[in-house]
Amino acid sequence: MIEIQHPREMTRLRRLALAAQGLLQVQPYGRGLAGARNAINHIGYVQLDTISVVQRAHHHVLYSRVPNFTPSMTNTMLRDGDIFEYWAHAAAFLPISDFRYTLPYKHAIKSGQTHWYRHIDRRLMDELLARIRSDGPVRSRDVGGDTAKRALWWDWKPAKKALEQLYMQGDLMVSDREGFQKTYDLTERVLPAHVDATMPSIDAFAEHLLDRQLRCHGLVSLKGITYLRRNPDLRKAVKALVKERVSQKTLQEIRLANGEIFVLEAGALERSLPPLKNRLRILSPFDNSVIQRDRLKSVFDYDYQIECYVPADRRQYGYFCLPLLYRDRLIGRMDCKAHRTRRHLEITSLYLEEHCIVDDRLLAAFSDAVARFCHFQGCDCVSITSVYPEKMGQPFRRALKLSRG
The missing domain is CATH 3.40.630 (Aminopeptidase)
Structure with a gap:
């Protein structure tokens, strides 16, 4: 266990964390659409949020890392099958290569775990699914809004619940977006054929999460690796994997002055890092680098x-x-x-x-x-x-x- 006490050591940890997030370099992922693809593949997700007092979070996060990024690029990536929409710790765009790691949660919901709704109408879900299969994609606005102005299939509330349940359990995917109006279609019609759709084992899932978090955060805590994931078996598998890698000396543990323990790749503290520049970045409240508030306080001494x-x-x-x-x-x-x-x-x-x-x-x-x-x-x-x-x-x-x- 390495004790981190000196301010210079904390400075290096901050630089390590920021470099892993692509926030020290000018264009770590490239520019424009190609840069946006590379960015989300590296940081793992961008969180969706409805608040629009400034540009929405999913655009803002990519703007902070990718020169020449424009908001239309997220929908381009969605339509092209580079990313997909689902639940990470919150609603998010994720790299399409991560699709299989959403399957355990989808299976849990399909098996009775509650996400949004405790009581669901399976008959209505079957009817809605059959309608989409025969007539094609449905927009979220088609099951919401003013019923007097639309020729609707069903009453709004039950239909909206059924649509969201089908989406959360994996029968439907979001194929397109217009702002916050989503278009849903059958998963088999949206998912690109080359994407791995096999259910991962719990150990494979734990390995994926640990590797992803180390790559995009530089240093991670046990709590941070499974941030807001309600899966005791997954947490147990992650804990065992971290312990194994520490014992194998591929990971090393550090303890901060406040007692918080993090792990990072062996040798990371000696790694060459990008030089600091006199650059200021305006971040989203939902930026990947700040969303874990306890980690933010421990590493950056920033109470947010x-x-x-x-x-x-x-x-x-x-x-x-x-x-x-x-x-x-x-x-x-x-x-x-x-x-x-x-x-x-x-x-x-x-x-x-x-x-x-x-x-x-x-x-x-x-x-x-x-x-x-x-x-x-x-x-x-x-x-x-x-x-x-x-x-x-x-x-x-x-x-x-x-x-x-």
Whole structure:
């Protein structure tokens, strides 16, 4: 067990984690559509989310890693069979090569495990499945909305439940999307023929998860490997596999000052890492690098909680604060909203961490990142309302003004 105590050692761990996520390099996966394909194959998933005060999470995560990425590329990958939609720890796009590792959960749901609905109408499911088989794909809007304006097959609530159950248990897949309107079709018509669709053993599943997490995070905890997966057998298999690899010395354990234990590949601490650059990245609250909040606190000393689900009068930072990564530290958070009809990005509040040192390099990196982010939102101008601490307001406003000038 290696004890990590010195600040320089923590700096190296942060760099290791960020490099594994592709957040230190300029274009670690390439550019455009090819880069987006490479990115999701490496990081393992991008989480879907409905909140649209800024670009949606699944677009934002790829934008943070892939130059020249545009939101239309996710649907292109979906239609081309490069990715598919299912449940990871949440609704997500996943690499098509990972399809077989969703089969255990689908089988569990088909066998009676509850995901969304405890009571399901199997007769209605059979009817819906037969209709899709004979008449073709169905859009989610066809089983929802205003029944007075549509010629519907069934009442909305039971039909919607049946559709989602068929999707979650694997009979249907999402073949296309228009925003958050999904099109469902039979799995055998959507899944590319070359994809491995054999059920993995529990040991193969554990090996896949461990290897994936090590590759995309650099260092992992037992809890993080099976993050939000309710499968005791899988957790047990992962724990046994980690113990075996530690004993074989292909993995090594480290303990942080707070007592948290992580594992990483043997020799990873001596590995060459990308140099740090004066670059600031505006991250999604659902970014793969920040979604495990306990890990974020342990490795980055960054206490973060999304507050869109918190009543307005109890929010500390704002509705949808975006973490700000500068070099290898998370130095603040920014609550903002894209007013798309006015093409205006409003930064309602900017909060800086206590350790953040504001200098010309940071201000230049901030203005450059905001300018790029503004363009990504389809906006032409940006304003900033509040900065904390307040004495930093003038430098940041001046930086934004200079970037526009």
